Amino acid sequence: MADSLRALASLRATRWFTDDAVSDDLLRSVLETARWTGSARNRQPWRFHTVRNPEARAELSRCGAYAVHLRAAPVVLLLALDLNWSDAALDGGRVAQNIMLAAHVLGLGSCPVTFFPEDNVERVTALAGFSAPWQVRTGIALGHPAPSPAGRSAIPTGRLSLDELWTSD
Numbered sequence: 001m002a003d004s005l006r007a008l009a010s011l012r013a014t015r016w017f018t019d020d021a022v023s024d025d026l027l028r029s030v031l032e033t034a035r036w037t038g039s040a041r042n043r044q045p046w047r048f049h050t051v052r053n054p055e056a057r058a059e060l061s062r063c064g065a066y067a068v069h070l071r072a073a074p075v076v077l078l079l080a081l082d083l084n085w086s087d088a089a090l091d092g093g094r095v096a097q098n099i100m101l102a103a104h105v106l107g108l109g110s111c112p113v114t115f116f117p118e119d120n121v122e123r124v125t126a127l128a129g130f131s132a133p134w135q136v137r138t139g140i141a142l143g144h145p146a147p148s149p150a151g152r153s154a155i156p157t158g159r160l161s162l163d164e165l166w167t168s169d
Helices: 005-011 024-035 054-060 088-103 117-128
Strands: 047-049 075-082 111-112 132-143
Touching: 005 088, 024 047, 024 075, 024 088, 047 054, 047 088, 054 075, 054 117, 075 088, 088 111, 088 132, 117 132
Parallel strands: none
Antiparallel strands: 047 075, 075 132, 111 132
């Protein structure tokens, strides 16, 4: 496998971070890469908002069943989408993946989170200073990776084989 493909395949979710700050230069590099993500008709139906404040990160960590790790991330990047466009959700997934890949290449860890139910979406959207037509349904924890705590993870590990995932006619 080529080195660049190996780098893509090595991206993993990071839920544990050091206390080291993420520099503005690193964050700007991640977002500069993200803004070049393709989108339908080049609409770029996304806007970014970063949260560094510990109290705000703690509040975000209570906005979904899988958001608890946002409390420990030095930076939470909130992804606002204009969902009036039918393809905005796909474009949002594309830009989120590029954010995580750019962070990975720069030595940062990341982990996406979905905010739900709907009242949490409204809460997070307002916290980020957005209003209709923008909605924040996704956040991305960013930081310098720390070792995972010892013990057994509740998250399944491993990957299905390509033969289990791919069919062809």
